[in-house]
Structures are given as structure tokens and as C-alpha cells.
Amino acid sequence: MSARPVPSPDRDPTVVRLEDLPPGAPPVFGDLSDFFNPFLPHFVRATLHGGGEVWAARSGSTFDGLLLYNEVERVGSIFTRSPTVAQVLFGLKEHVALFSDFPLAGHTEVYHVFRADRLGDGPAHQFAHPVRLARAGDQPAIVRLMKEMYGRIDPNWLPVVPSAEEKCVVVEVSGEIVGTAWVTVVNGQGRLHSLSVRPHYWRMGIGTDLWHARILWARRAGARQVLSEIADQNVASQAIATAGGMRKVGQLFLSYRPTEAPVPRSD
Numbered sequence: 490m491s492a493r494p495v496p497s498p499d500r501d502p503t504v505v506r507l508e509d510l511p512p513g514a515p516p517v518f519g520d521l522s523d524f525f526n527p528f529l530p531h532f533v534r535a536t537l538h539g540g541g542e543v544w545a546a547r548s549g550s551t552f553d554g555l556l557l558y559n560e561v562e563r564v565g566s567i568f569t570r571s572p573t574v575a576q577v578l579f580g581l582k583e584h585v586a587l588f589s590d591f592p593l594a595g596h597t598e599v600y601h602v603f604r605a606d607r608l609g610d611g612p613a614h615q616f617a618h619p620v621r622l623a624r625a626g627d628q629p630a631i632v633r634l635m636k637e638m639y640g641r642i643d644p645n646w647l648p649v650v651p652s653a654e655e656k657c658v659v660v661e662v663s664g665e666i667v668g669t670a671w672v673t674v675v676n677g678q679g680r681l682h683s684l685s686v687r688p689h690y691w692r693m694g695i696g697t698d699l700w701h702a703r704i705l706w707a708r709r710a711g712a713r714q715v716l717s718e719i720a721d722q723n724v725a726s727q728a729i730a731t732a733g734g735m736r737k738v739g740q741l742f743l744s745y746r747p748t749e750a751p752v753p754r755s756d
């Protein structure tokens with residue numbers, strides 16, 4: 490087991506990689522987030538399944554922090570109620586940037602948490618484009634689309650084949666996948682993520698169709714609420730969410746690792 494003490498200003502959390510914990514004693518994460526507690530077991534499973542890293546912080550007898558990390562993209566998410574634990578987890582990897590409830594560096598971007606509480610109250614949406622579930626054979630086209638739009642992408646991070654908890658949907662135009670998006674439903678809670686439309690096809694209603702298709706599936710899968718995190722400067726995505734009846738309920742921060750920060754030891 491490679492638990493290692495990590496110094497902190499006022500407490501002394503221990504940070505351990507999940508795989509290094511003794512088998513049969515999975516950590517139970519309590520209340521680490523205003524919005525994402527119901528999703529944490531799913532996030533952990535999905536991260537491990539995709540080859541990512543899961544680190545847990547423990548300051549006393551309970552786990553009070555979680556870091557999900559993707560080594561390829563060098564991004565990840567911290568979940569904790571403690572700014573001290575968040576700072577310790579922020580210093581753990583030589584990342585590009587990490588999401589957290591707290592701003593953890595000089596360079597941060599604000600993300601708004603949008604939530605729809607009453608699914609399906611509005612008038613039925615008229616689809617302008619056929620939206621379908623992605624299939625295994627769509628993987629290369631979807632990865633190509635995501636790489637074109639975002640640069641470095643780890644395909645393992647974005648499952649294409651539908652699972653019980655997560656679906657990927659796509660819109661095709663003339664046989665080419667031009668838009669894609671994901672929806673997760675766990676414990677009656679939904680989350681929309683990674684909505685992406687090729688720039689050539691913007692302002693044709695494809696993003697809106699992908700939003701509504703995911704809401705329909707989330708309702709059918711038993712979601713009572715749906716969340717989505719959207720960057721402050723992302724006017725288009727916010728417009729789609731707001732038009733669909735979502736409202737801002739909170740904030741997250743994407744904090745960039747300072748270039749002068751020491752490189753963490755990997756032991």
C-alpha cells in the first residue's frame with residue numbers, strides 16, 4: 490500500500506490511490522459536494538474503467554476528499570468540502586487544470602451549474618434533426634469530432650457504447666456525425682455533459698435537439714432532476730440550457746496549475 494502523507498497548513502490529510510486500498514474495504518464518500526454526491530460512485534467507476542486515476546484524501550477516520558484524474562488530458566475533478574484538502578489534491582499531479590468547488594490558483598475559469606427540476610413541463614420539442622444513440626462503430630467518428638474541437642482527448646473518458654447509466658447521442662448530416670453529447674442517470678439524478686457540434690453546423694438547432702433528446706432519455710431513465718456544468722463564457726450552451734428550463738444553481742472553478750508550481754514527486 491502506498492498511502493503517503495501530504496503536508497498541509499493546518500491538518501495532515503493522507504492521500505491514497507484507490508487501487509492501493511485493501512480489497513474488500515472500498516471507501517465510502519459522504520457529503521463532498523452540493524451537487525455531485527449521487528454521481529460519485531459512478532464517476533469513480535467510470536474513471537477507473539477508462540484507465541484514469543482515483544485518489545482519496547483522509548484527514549481522520551473518514552474520506553473527505555476525492556480526485557478523479559485523466560493522465561492523457563491532464564485534467565480532472567476534486568470533490569471536497571475542505572479548502573485545505575482541495576489544495577493538497579491540487580498539488581498532487583502535474584495537471585493542466587482541475588475542477589473544484591474552490592478557486593485554487595490565480596488562473597481560474599468559472600463554470601455555472603445549471604439544473605432542471607421539473608422535467609417535461611414545457612411544450613413537446615419539435616426536433617429539426619434525427620437524434621440517435623451512438624453505436625460502437627461510431628467511436629472513430631466521434632473521437633475525430635472531439636479531437637477536432639478540443640485537441641487532446643482521451644477516448645476512454647467518453648464511452649460511446651450505451652450502458653445502463655450513460656448514453657451518447659449523435660446527429661448525422663449526409664452520413665457524417667456532426668454533433669454528439671452525453672447523458673448520465675444515476676439514483677434518479679441526471680447529468681448532461683460534453684455537448685459538441687461541428688462549427689460548420691452551428692445555429693441549425695442541432696445543439697438544441699441533442700439537449701432535448703438527452704432530457705427525454707433522462708426522464709425515461711427515472712431522472713427527477715438534471716444538472717449540467719457550463720463555462721461562464723459559453724453563451725450558446727447557456728442559451729440552450731436556459732431555453733430548456735434550466736437555471737443556475739451554483740458554481741464550480743476550473744483552476745489552472747501555475748507554470749512555476751513544483752513538479753509533484755511520483756512515488
Ligand SMILES: CC(C)(COP(=O)(O)OP(=O)(O)OC[C@H]1O[C@@H](n2cnc3c(N)ncnc32)[C@H](O)[C@@H]1OP(=O)(O)O)[C@@H](O)C(=O)NCCC(=O)NCCS
Binds near residue numbers: 684690725
Ligand atoms: C454549444 C453548441 C453545442 C451549440 O450548438 P448549436 O447546434 O449551434 O446550437 P443551436 O443551433 O441549437 O442554438 C440554440 C441557441 O443557442 C444560442 N446560440 C447558439 N450559438 C450561439 C452563439 N455563437 N452566440 C450566441 N448564442 C448562440 C442561440 O440562442 C441559438 O438559438 P438561435 O439560433 O435560434 O438564435 C456549439 O456552439 C458547440 O459545439 N460549441 C463548442 C463546444 C461547447 O461549448 N460545448 C458545450 C459544453 S457545455
